[in-house]
Amino acid sequence: MSTENVTSPAPSRTSKAAKSGLRTWVPPLTIAALLVAVAYIANAMLGKRSFLLPAPHEVITKLWDPTSAPDIWVAMWRTTVVSLTGLLIAIVVGVLWAIVMHQTGWMERALFPYAVMLQAIPILAITPLIGFWFGYDFTARVVVCVIIALFPMVSNTLFGLQSVDRGMRELFKLQGATQSIVLSKLEMPAALPAIFAGMRISAGLSVVGxxxxxxxxxxxxxxxxxxxxxxxxxxxxxxxxxxxxxxxxLGVVIFLIFGWIGNRAVGKWYDFG
Known part of the structure:
Protein backbone atom coordinates (compact mmCIF):
# COMPACT_ATOMS: atom_id res chain seq x y z
CA MET A 1 0.00 0.00 0.00
CA SER A 2 2.79 2.41 0.89
CA THR A 3 4.53 1.74 -2.45
CA GLU A 4 1.40 2.67 -4.38
CA ASN A 5 1.07 5.91 -2.42
CA VAL A 6 4.63 6.91 -3.32
CA THR A 7 4.54 6.07 -7.03
CA SER A 8 1.00 7.13 -7.94
CA PRO A 9 1.65 10.92 -8.28
CA ALA A 10 4.21 10.38 -11.10
CA PRO A 11 1.69 9.61 -13.87
CA SER A 12 -0.35 12.57 -12.75
CA ARG A 13 2.61 14.93 -13.09
CA THR A 14 3.47 13.44 -16.48
CA SER A 15 -0.09 13.88 -17.65
CA LYS A 16 -0.14 17.49 -16.50
CA ALA A 17 3.15 18.20 -18.29
CA ALA A 18 1.81 16.65 -21.50
CA LYS A 19 -1.39 18.68 -21.31
CA SER A 20 0.58 21.83 -20.62
CA GLY A 21 2.79 21.15 -23.65
CA LEU A 22 -0.26 20.62 -25.85
CA ARG A 23 -1.84 23.87 -24.66
CA THR A 24 1.42 25.70 -25.38
CA TRP A 25 2.26 24.36 -28.83
CA VAL A 26 -0.98 23.25 -30.49
CA PRO A 27 -2.53 26.76 -30.97
CA PRO A 28 0.52 28.39 -32.65
CA LEU A 29 1.19 25.30 -34.78
CA THR A 30 -2.45 25.27 -35.87
CA ILE A 31 -2.25 28.92 -36.92
CA ALA A 32 1.04 28.22 -38.73
CA ALA A 33 -0.59 25.38 -40.67
CA LEU A 34 -3.49 27.64 -41.63
CA LEU A 35 -1.11 30.37 -42.81
CA VAL A 36 0.84 27.87 -44.92
CA ALA A 37 -2.40 26.63 -46.48
CA VAL A 38 -3.50 30.20 -47.25
CA ALA A 39 -0.08 30.92 -48.81
CA TYR A 40 -0.39 27.92 -51.13
CA ILE A 41 -3.92 28.91 -52.12
CA ALA A 42 -2.88 32.52 -52.79
CA ASN A 43 0.14 31.34 -54.79
CA ALA A 44 -2.09 29.17 -56.97
CA MET A 45 -4.62 31.97 -57.49
CA LEU A 46 -1.96 34.48 -58.58
CA GLY A 47 -1.05 32.39 -61.61
CA LYS A 48 1.62 34.13 -63.67
CA ARG A 49 2.13 36.63 -60.87
CA SER A 50 2.87 33.89 -58.35
CA PHE A 51 6.36 35.35 -57.87
CA LEU A 52 4.69 38.01 -55.69
CA LEU A 53 3.93 35.32 -53.11
CA PRO A 54 6.09 32.22 -53.67
CA ALA A 55 5.02 28.84 -52.36
CA PRO A 56 6.26 28.13 -48.81
CA HIS A 57 8.38 25.14 -49.86
CA GLU A 58 10.18 27.31 -52.44
CA VAL A 59 11.00 29.81 -49.70
CA ILE A 60 12.19 27.14 -47.26
CA THR A 61 14.51 25.53 -49.81
CA LYS A 62 16.39 28.84 -50.12
CA LEU A 63 17.59 28.33 -46.55
CA TRP A 64 19.85 25.47 -47.66
CA ASP A 65 20.27 26.32 -51.33
CA PRO A 66 24.06 26.77 -51.83
CA THR A 67 23.46 29.86 -53.98
CA SER A 68 21.58 31.76 -51.24
CA ALA A 69 21.87 29.98 -47.88
CA PRO A 70 25.47 31.05 -47.05
CA ASP A 71 24.61 34.72 -47.53
CA ILE A 72 21.41 34.45 -45.49
CA TRP A 73 22.91 32.61 -42.51
CA VAL A 74 26.05 34.74 -42.34
CA ALA A 75 23.87 37.85 -42.51
CA MET A 76 21.67 36.47 -39.75
CA TRP A 77 24.70 36.00 -37.50
CA ARG A 78 25.80 39.59 -38.11
CA THR A 79 22.29 40.86 -37.35
CA THR A 80 22.27 38.76 -34.17
CA VAL A 81 25.52 40.37 -32.99
CA VAL A 82 24.19 43.88 -33.68
CA SER A 83 20.83 43.25 -32.01
CA LEU A 84 22.30 41.62 -28.89
CA THR A 85 24.88 44.39 -28.51
CA GLY A 86 22.19 47.05 -28.77
CA LEU A 87 19.91 45.11 -26.42
CA LEU A 88 22.56 44.75 -23.71
CA ILE A 89 23.35 48.47 -23.89
CA ALA A 90 19.62 49.30 -23.72
CA ILE A 91 19.20 47.05 -20.66
CA VAL A 92 22.07 48.67 -18.75
CA VAL A 93 21.14 52.26 -19.70
CA GLY A 94 17.42 51.66 -19.16
CA VAL A 95 17.81 50.17 -15.69
CA LEU A 96 20.22 52.91 -14.57
CA TRP A 97 17.95 55.61 -16.03
CA ALA A 98 14.96 54.21 -14.14
CA ILE A 99 16.92 53.97 -10.87
CA VAL A 100 17.99 57.62 -11.17
CA MET A 101 14.39 58.72 -11.80
CA HIS A 102 13.16 56.62 -8.89
CA GLN A 103 15.37 58.34 -6.34
CA THR A 104 13.36 61.57 -6.16
CA GLY A 105 10.13 62.86 -7.65
CA TRP A 106 11.77 65.84 -9.31
CA MET A 107 14.25 63.58 -11.11
CA GLU A 108 11.39 61.56 -12.54
CA ARG A 109 9.56 64.72 -13.63
CA ALA A 110 12.76 66.03 -15.22
CA LEU A 111 13.89 62.87 -17.05
CA PHE A 112 10.81 60.83 -17.92
CA PRO A 113 9.57 63.24 -20.65
CA TYR A 114 12.85 62.66 -22.49
CA ALA A 115 12.33 58.91 -22.36
CA VAL A 116 8.90 59.43 -23.92
CA MET A 117 10.39 61.74 -26.55
CA LEU A 118 13.01 59.11 -27.39
CA GLN A 119 10.24 56.59 -27.94
CA ALA A 120 8.17 58.99 -30.04
CA ILE A 121 10.97 60.10 -32.38
CA PRO A 122 10.45 58.57 -35.84
CA ILE A 123 13.62 56.54 -36.23
CA LEU A 124 13.59 56.84 -40.02
CA ALA A 125 13.72 60.63 -39.72
CA ILE A 126 16.91 60.64 -37.65
CA THR A 127 18.85 57.85 -39.39
CA PRO A 128 20.71 60.41 -41.55
CA LEU A 129 21.86 62.19 -38.39
CA ILE A 130 22.95 58.91 -36.83
CA GLY A 131 24.97 58.21 -39.96
CA PHE A 132 26.62 61.64 -39.80
CA TRP A 133 27.55 61.23 -36.14
CA PHE A 134 28.46 57.54 -35.87
CA GLY A 135 29.37 56.50 -39.39
CA TYR A 136 27.46 54.01 -41.51
CA ASP A 137 28.56 50.64 -40.16
CA PHE A 138 28.33 48.64 -36.92
CA THR A 139 28.19 51.53 -34.45
CA ALA A 140 25.34 53.32 -36.24
CA ARG A 141 23.31 50.09 -36.38
CA VAL A 142 23.80 49.52 -32.66
CA VAL A 143 22.69 53.09 -31.91
CA VAL A 144 19.44 52.49 -33.81
CA CYS A 145 18.91 49.30 -31.76
CA VAL A 146 19.43 51.16 -28.50
CA ILE A 147 17.03 53.96 -29.42
CA ILE A 148 14.27 51.53 -30.37
CA ALA A 149 14.77 49.11 -27.45
CA LEU A 150 15.43 51.59 -24.63
CA PHE A 151 11.98 52.85 -23.63
CA PRO A 152 10.48 49.48 -22.53
CA MET A 153 13.43 48.97 -20.19
CA VAL A 154 13.06 52.44 -18.68
CA SER A 155 9.29 52.29 -18.22
CA ASN A 156 9.11 48.68 -16.97
CA THR A 157 11.98 49.09 -14.52
CA LEU A 158 10.49 52.30 -13.14
CA PHE A 159 7.10 50.64 -12.79
CA GLY A 160 8.65 47.71 -10.94
CA LEU A 161 10.57 49.95 -8.54
CA GLN A 162 7.46 51.98 -7.76
CA SER A 163 5.24 48.93 -7.24
CA VAL A 164 6.90 47.76 -4.03
CA ASP A 165 4.43 47.22 -1.18
CA ARG A 166 4.21 50.27 1.06
CA GLY A 167 4.19 48.12 4.19
CA MET A 168 7.54 46.64 3.23
CA ARG A 169 8.96 50.11 2.71
CA GLU A 170 7.77 51.15 6.16
CA LEU A 171 9.30 48.01 7.67
CA PHE A 172 12.70 48.82 6.14
CA LYS A 173 12.39 52.42 7.33
CA LEU A 174 11.65 51.28 10.89
CA GLN A 175 14.80 49.17 10.81
CA GLY A 176 16.82 52.26 9.84
CA ALA A 177 17.77 50.98 6.38
CA THR A 178 19.53 53.44 4.12
CA GLN A 179 18.24 54.27 0.65
CA SER A 180 20.90 52.10 -0.98
CA ILE A 181 19.93 49.10 1.16
CA VAL A 182 16.24 49.61 0.37
CA LEU A 183 17.12 49.72 -3.33
CA SER A 184 19.36 46.63 -3.33
CA LYS A 185 17.49 44.45 -0.82
CA LEU A 186 13.87 45.37 -1.48
CA GLU A 187 13.13 47.41 -4.59
CA MET A 188 15.40 45.73 -7.15
CA PRO A 189 14.38 42.16 -6.22
CA ALA A 190 10.71 43.17 -6.26
CA ALA A 191 11.16 44.87 -9.64
CA LEU A 192 12.77 41.83 -11.31
CA PRO A 193 9.55 40.51 -12.91
CA ALA A 194 8.87 43.90 -14.50
CA ILE A 195 12.51 44.22 -15.58
CA PHE A 196 12.48 40.84 -17.30
CA ALA A 197 9.16 41.69 -18.95
CA GLY A 198 10.84 44.81 -20.33
CA MET A 199 13.74 42.69 -21.55
CA ARG A 200 11.37 40.45 -23.50
CA ILE A 201 9.79 43.45 -25.20
CA SER A 202 13.13 45.11 -25.90
CA ALA A 203 14.54 41.83 -27.25
CA GLY A 204 12.11 41.85 -30.16
CA LEU A 205 12.55 45.57 -30.74
CA SER A 206 16.32 45.21 -30.86
CA VAL A 207 16.01 42.86 -33.85
CA VAL A 208 13.78 45.43 -35.56
CA GLY A 209 16.37 48.12 -34.80
CA LEU A 250 15.58 35.51 -34.86
CA GLY A 251 13.24 37.86 -33.03
CA VAL A 252 11.20 34.95 -31.66
CA VAL A 253 14.31 33.07 -30.50
CA ILE A 254 15.75 36.08 -28.66
CA PHE A 255 12.32 36.74 -27.10
CA LEU A 256 12.09 33.13 -25.89
CA ILE A 257 15.65 33.15 -24.55
CA PHE A 258 14.96 36.16 -22.35
CA GLY A 259 11.66 34.62 -21.29
CA TRP A 260 13.55 31.49 -20.25
CA ILE A 261 16.12 33.56 -18.36
CA GLY A 262 13.29 35.41 -16.60
CA ASN A 263 11.68 32.12 -15.58
CA ARG A 264 14.96 30.84 -14.18
CA ALA A 265 15.58 34.09 -12.29
CA VAL A 266 12.16 34.75 -10.77
CA GLY A 267 10.01 31.75 -11.71
CA LYS A 268 10.36 30.11 -8.29
CA TRP A 269 8.40 32.88 -6.61
CA TYR A 270 6.64 34.65 -9.48
CA ASP A 271 4.50 33.28 -12.32
CA PHE A 272 6.47 34.84 -15.15
CA GLY A 273 4.37 33.22 -17.88
Whole structure:
Protein backbone atom coordinates (compact mmCIF):
# COMPACT_ATOMS: atom_id res chain seq x y z
CA MET A 1 0.00 0.00 0.00
CA SER A 2 2.79 2.41 0.89
CA THR A 3 4.53 1.74 -2.45
CA GLU A 4 1.40 2.67 -4.38
CA ASN A 5 1.07 5.91 -2.42
CA VAL A 6 4.63 6.91 -3.32
CA THR A 7 4.54 6.07 -7.03
CA SER A 8 1.00 7.13 -7.94
CA PRO A 9 1.65 10.92 -8.28
CA ALA A 10 4.21 10.38 -11.10
CA PRO A 11 1.69 9.61 -13.87
CA SER A 12 -0.35 12.57 -12.75
CA ARG A 13 2.61 14.93 -13.09
CA THR A 14 3.47 13.44 -16.48
CA SER A 15 -0.09 13.88 -17.65
CA LYS A 16 -0.14 17.49 -16.50
CA ALA A 17 3.15 18.20 -18.29
CA ALA A 18 1.81 16.65 -21.50
CA LYS A 19 -1.39 18.68 -21.31
CA SER A 20 0.58 21.83 -20.62
CA GLY A 21 2.79 21.15 -23.65
CA LEU A 22 -0.26 20.62 -25.85
CA ARG A 23 -1.84 23.87 -24.66
CA THR A 24 1.42 25.70 -25.38
CA TRP A 25 2.26 24.36 -28.83
CA VAL A 26 -0.98 23.25 -30.49
CA PRO A 27 -2.53 26.76 -30.97
CA PRO A 28 0.52 28.39 -32.65
CA LEU A 29 1.19 25.30 -34.78
CA THR A 30 -2.45 25.27 -35.87
CA ILE A 31 -2.25 28.92 -36.92
CA ALA A 32 1.04 28.22 -38.73
CA ALA A 33 -0.59 25.38 -40.67
CA LEU A 34 -3.49 27.64 -41.63
CA LEU A 35 -1.11 30.37 -42.81
CA VAL A 36 0.84 27.87 -44.92
CA ALA A 37 -2.40 26.63 -46.48
CA VAL A 38 -3.50 30.20 -47.25
CA ALA A 39 -0.08 30.92 -48.81
CA TYR A 40 -0.39 27.92 -51.13
CA ILE A 41 -3.92 28.91 -52.12
CA ALA A 42 -2.88 32.52 -52.79
CA ASN A 43 0.14 31.34 -54.79
CA ALA A 44 -2.09 29.17 -56.97
CA MET A 45 -4.62 31.97 -57.49
CA LEU A 46 -1.96 34.48 -58.58
CA GLY A 47 -1.05 32.39 -61.61
CA LYS A 48 1.62 34.13 -63.67
CA ARG A 49 2.13 36.63 -60.87
CA SER A 50 2.87 33.89 -58.35
CA PHE A 51 6.36 35.35 -57.87
CA LEU A 52 4.69 38.01 -55.69
CA LEU A 53 3.93 35.32 -53.11
CA PRO A 54 6.09 32.22 -53.67
CA ALA A 55 5.02 28.84 -52.36
CA PRO A 56 6.26 28.13 -48.81
CA HIS A 57 8.38 25.14 -49.86
CA GLU A 58 10.18 27.31 -52.44
CA VAL A 59 11.00 29.81 -49.70
CA ILE A 60 12.19 27.14 -47.26
CA THR A 61 14.51 25.53 -49.81
CA LYS A 62 16.39 28.84 -50.12
CA LEU A 63 17.59 28.33 -46.55
CA TRP A 64 19.85 25.47 -47.66
CA ASP A 65 20.27 26.32 -51.33
CA PRO A 66 24.06 26.77 -51.83
CA THR A 67 23.46 29.86 -53.98
CA SER A 68 21.58 31.76 -51.24
CA ALA A 69 21.87 29.98 -47.88
CA PRO A 70 25.47 31.05 -47.05
CA ASP A 71 24.61 34.72 -47.53
CA ILE A 72 21.41 34.45 -45.49
CA TRP A 73 22.91 32.61 -42.51
CA VAL A 74 26.05 34.74 -42.34
CA ALA A 75 23.87 37.85 -42.51
CA MET A 76 21.67 36.47 -39.75
CA TRP A 77 24.70 36.00 -37.50
CA ARG A 78 25.80 39.59 -38.11
CA THR A 79 22.29 40.86 -37.35
CA THR A 80 22.27 38.76 -34.17
CA VAL A 81 25.52 40.37 -32.99
CA VAL A 82 24.19 43.88 -33.68
CA SER A 83 20.83 43.25 -32.01
CA LEU A 84 22.30 41.62 -28.89
CA THR A 85 24.88 44.39 -28.51
CA GLY A 86 22.19 47.05 -28.77
CA LEU A 87 19.91 45.11 -26.42
CA LEU A 88 22.56 44.75 -23.71
CA ILE A 89 23.35 48.47 -23.89
CA ALA A 90 19.62 49.30 -23.72
CA ILE A 91 19.20 47.05 -20.66
CA VAL A 92 22.07 48.67 -18.75
CA VAL A 93 21.14 52.26 -19.70
CA GLY A 94 17.42 51.66 -19.16
CA VAL A 95 17.81 50.17 -15.69
CA LEU A 96 20.22 52.91 -14.57
CA TRP A 97 17.95 55.61 -16.03
CA ALA A 98 14.96 54.21 -14.14
CA ILE A 99 16.92 53.97 -10.87
CA VAL A 100 17.99 57.62 -11.17
CA MET A 101 14.39 58.72 -11.80
CA HIS A 102 13.16 56.62 -8.89
CA GLN A 103 15.37 58.34 -6.34
CA THR A 104 13.36 61.57 -6.16
CA GLY A 105 10.13 62.86 -7.65
CA TRP A 106 11.77 65.84 -9.31
CA MET A 107 14.25 63.58 -11.11
CA GLU A 108 11.39 61.56 -12.54
CA ARG A 109 9.56 64.72 -13.63
CA ALA A 110 12.76 66.03 -15.22
CA LEU A 111 13.89 62.87 -17.05
CA PHE A 112 10.81 60.83 -17.92
CA PRO A 113 9.57 63.24 -20.65
CA TYR A 114 12.85 62.66 -22.49
CA ALA A 115 12.33 58.91 -22.36
CA VAL A 116 8.90 59.43 -23.92
CA MET A 117 10.39 61.74 -26.55
CA LEU A 118 13.01 59.11 -27.39
CA GLN A 119 10.24 56.59 -27.94
CA ALA A 120 8.17 58.99 -30.04
CA ILE A 121 10.97 60.10 -32.38
CA PRO A 122 10.45 58.57 -35.84
CA ILE A 123 13.62 56.54 -36.23
CA LEU A 124 13.59 56.84 -40.02
CA ALA A 125 13.72 60.63 -39.72
CA ILE A 126 16.91 60.64 -37.65
CA THR A 127 18.85 57.85 -39.39
CA PRO A 128 20.71 60.41 -41.55
CA LEU A 129 21.86 62.19 -38.39
CA ILE A 130 22.95 58.91 -36.83
CA GLY A 131 24.97 58.21 -39.96
CA PHE A 132 26.62 61.64 -39.80
CA TRP A 133 27.55 61.23 -36.14
CA PHE A 134 28.46 57.54 -35.87
CA GLY A 135 29.37 56.50 -39.39
CA TYR A 136 27.46 54.01 -41.51
CA ASP A 137 28.56 50.64 -40.16
CA PHE A 138 28.33 48.64 -36.92
CA THR A 139 28.19 51.53 -34.45
CA ALA A 140 25.34 53.32 -36.24
CA ARG A 141 23.31 50.09 -36.38
CA VAL A 142 23.80 49.52 -32.66
CA VAL A 143 22.69 53.09 -31.91
CA VAL A 144 19.44 52.49 -33.81
CA CYS A 145 18.91 49.30 -31.76
CA VAL A 146 19.43 51.16 -28.50
CA ILE A 147 17.03 53.96 -29.42
CA ILE A 148 14.27 51.53 -30.37
CA ALA A 149 14.77 49.11 -27.45
CA LEU A 150 15.43 51.59 -24.63
CA PHE A 151 11.98 52.85 -23.63
CA PRO A 152 10.48 49.48 -22.53
CA MET A 153 13.43 48.97 -20.19
CA VAL A 154 13.06 52.44 -18.68
CA SER A 155 9.29 52.29 -18.22
CA ASN A 156 9.11 48.68 -16.97
CA THR A 157 11.98 49.09 -14.52
CA LEU A 158 10.49 52.30 -13.14
CA PHE A 159 7.10 50.64 -12.79
CA GLY A 160 8.65 47.71 -10.94
CA LEU A 161 10.57 49.95 -8.54
CA GLN A 162 7.46 51.98 -7.76
CA SER A 163 5.24 48.93 -7.24
CA VAL A 164 6.90 47.76 -4.03
CA ASP A 165 4.43 47.22 -1.18
CA ARG A 166 4.21 50.27 1.06
CA GLY A 167 4.19 48.12 4.19
CA MET A 168 7.54 46.64 3.23
CA ARG A 169 8.96 50.11 2.71
CA GLU A 170 7.77 51.15 6.16
CA LEU A 171 9.30 48.01 7.67
CA PHE A 172 12.70 48.82 6.14
CA LYS A 173 12.39 52.42 7.33
CA LEU A 174 11.65 51.28 10.89
CA GLN A 175 14.80 49.17 10.81
CA GLY A 176 16.82 52.26 9.84
CA ALA A 177 17.77 50.98 6.38
CA THR A 178 19.53 53.44 4.12
CA GLN A 179 18.24 54.27 0.65
CA SER A 180 20.90 52.10 -0.98
CA ILE A 181 19.93 49.10 1.16
CA VAL A 182 16.24 49.61 0.37
CA LEU A 183 17.12 49.72 -3.33
CA SER A 184 19.36 46.63 -3.33
CA LYS A 185 17.49 44.45 -0.82
CA LEU A 186 13.87 45.37 -1.48
CA GLU A 187 13.13 47.41 -4.59
CA MET A 188 15.40 45.73 -7.15
CA PRO A 189 14.38 42.16 -6.22
CA ALA A 190 10.71 43.17 -6.26
CA ALA A 191 11.16 44.87 -9.64
CA LEU A 192 12.77 41.83 -11.31
CA PRO A 193 9.55 40.51 -12.91
CA ALA A 194 8.87 43.90 -14.50
CA ILE A 195 12.51 44.22 -15.58
CA PHE A 196 12.48 40.84 -17.30
CA ALA A 197 9.16 41.69 -18.95
CA GLY A 198 10.84 44.81 -20.33
CA MET A 199 13.74 42.69 -21.55
CA ARG A 200 11.37 40.45 -23.50
CA ILE A 201 9.79 43.45 -25.20
CA SER A 202 13.13 45.11 -25.90
CA ALA A 203 14.54 41.83 -27.25
CA GLY A 204 12.11 41.85 -30.16
CA LEU A 205 12.55 45.57 -30.74
CA SER A 206 16.32 45.21 -30.86
CA VAL A 207 16.01 42.86 -33.85
CA VAL A 208 13.78 45.43 -35.56
CA GLY A 209 16.37 48.12 -34.80
CA UNK A 210 19.19 46.00 -36.22
CA UNK A 211 17.29 45.37 -39.45
CA UNK A 212 16.32 49.04 -39.81
CA UNK A 213 19.92 50.08 -39.23
CA UNK A 214 21.23 47.59 -41.78
CA UNK A 215 18.58 48.65 -44.28
CA UNK A 216 19.79 52.26 -44.21
CA UNK A 217 23.49 51.84 -43.37
CA UNK A 218 24.75 49.75 -46.26
CA UNK A 219 28.46 50.16 -45.67
CA UNK A 220 30.44 47.44 -43.99
CA UNK A 221 29.36 43.85 -43.50
CA UNK A 222 25.79 43.17 -44.70
CA UNK A 223 23.15 41.85 -42.34
CA UNK A 224 19.62 40.59 -42.89
CA UNK A 225 18.36 44.14 -43.46
CA UNK A 226 20.95 44.66 -46.18
CA UNK A 227 19.93 41.40 -47.86
CA UNK A 228 16.25 42.34 -47.71
CA UNK A 229 17.06 45.62 -49.42
CA UNK A 230 19.14 43.86 -52.10
CA UNK A 231 16.61 41.10 -52.79
CA UNK A 232 13.77 43.62 -52.95
CA UNK A 233 15.63 45.75 -55.50
CA UNK A 234 16.36 42.69 -57.65
CA UNK A 235 12.82 41.24 -57.32
CA UNK A 236 14.17 37.98 -55.88
CA UNK A 237 10.97 37.15 -54.04
CA UNK A 238 11.94 33.69 -52.77
CA UNK A 239 15.19 34.94 -51.25
CA UNK A 240 13.36 38.00 -49.92
CA UNK A 241 10.74 35.91 -48.11
CA UNK A 242 13.44 33.57 -46.81
CA UNK A 243 15.34 36.53 -45.33
CA UNK A 244 12.17 37.91 -43.75
CA UNK A 245 11.41 34.46 -42.30
CA UNK A 246 14.89 34.18 -40.79
CA UNK A 247 14.62 37.69 -39.32
CA UNK A 248 11.26 36.82 -37.75
CA UNK A 249 12.62 33.61 -36.28
CA LEU A 250 15.58 35.51 -34.86
CA GLY A 251 13.24 37.86 -33.03
CA VAL A 252 11.20 34.95 -31.66
CA VAL A 253 14.31 33.07 -30.50
CA ILE A 254 15.75 36.08 -28.66
CA PHE A 255 12.32 36.74 -27.10
CA LEU A 256 12.09 33.13 -25.89
CA ILE A 257 15.65 33.15 -24.55
CA PHE A 258 14.96 36.16 -22.35
CA GLY A 259 11.66 34.62 -21.29
CA TRP A 260 13.55 31.49 -20.25
CA ILE A 261 16.12 33.56 -18.36
CA GLY A 262 13.29 35.41 -16.60
CA ASN A 263 11.68 32.12 -15.58
CA ARG A 264 14.96 30.84 -14.18
CA ALA A 265 15.58 34.09 -12.29
CA VAL A 266 12.16 34.75 -10.77
CA GLY A 267 10.01 31.75 -11.71
CA LYS A 268 10.36 30.11 -8.29
CA TRP A 269 8.40 32.88 -6.61
CA TYR A 270 6.64 34.65 -9.48
CA ASP A 271 4.50 33.28 -12.32
CA PHE A 272 6.47 34.84 -15.15
CA GLY A 273 4.37 33.22 -17.88
Missing amino acids: AIVGEFFFQRGTPGIGSLINKYSARLLSEELFASVLVASL
